[in-house]
Amino acid sequence: ANIFLTSSGLIKLGDFGCSVKLKNNTQTMPGEVNSTLGTAAYMAPEVITRAKGEGHGRAADIWSLGCVVIEMVTGKRPWHEFEHNFQIMYRVGMGHTPPIPERISPEGKGYLSHCLESDPKMRWTASQLLDHSFVKVCTDEE
Numbered sequence: 001a002n003i004f005l006t007s008s009g010l011i012k013l014g015d016f017g018c019s020v021k022l023k024n025n026t027q028t029m030p031g032e033v034n035s036t037l038g039t040a041a042y043m044a045p046e047v048i049t050r051a052k053g054e055g056h057g058r059a060a061d062i063w064s065l066g067c068v069v070i071e072m073v074t075g076k077r078p079w080h081e082f083e084h085n086f087q088i089m090y091r092v093g094m095g096h097t098p099p100i101p102e103r104i105s106p107e108g109k110g111y112l113s114h115c116l117e118s119d120p121k122m123r124w125t126a127s128q129l130l131d132h133s134f135v136k137v138c139t140d141e142e
Contacts, residue, residue, distance in 0.1 A: 099113045100116075
């Protein structure tokens with residue numbers, strides 16, 4: 001991931017190497033994006049399976065966020081025990097989620113469970129995640 005700094009001093013993570021231009025100020029509808037880009041360890045199930053020819057929306061980014069949190073906690077990418085991308089894609093495509101680290105707080109485990117929900121329609125949005133107690137623990141100390 002690349003780290004960006006906004007004009008107001010906020011840190012943002014991004015990777016323009018696998019970016020897709022979306023319509024401004026609209027919610028992404030399932031199926032809006034039909035390409036498969038990115039690193040397998042961070043790919044959401046709907047990106048891998050492309051079920052029924054449907055694409056994916058912003059919920060796929062939430063899955064990837066959960067994977068980034070796992071890497072931040074453990075120092076290793078999700079599925080690090082697998083050597084090949086196809087092994088990871090098979091596991092995720094079969095409905096498996098990356099293991100949630102034992103050493104993360106209960107709030108962190110809950111946060112990750114919402115990020116790594118297999119059904120993209122049930123996966124929490126960024127707005128919902130920003131209100132989660134895992135994030136509030138950090139921001140309440142300011």
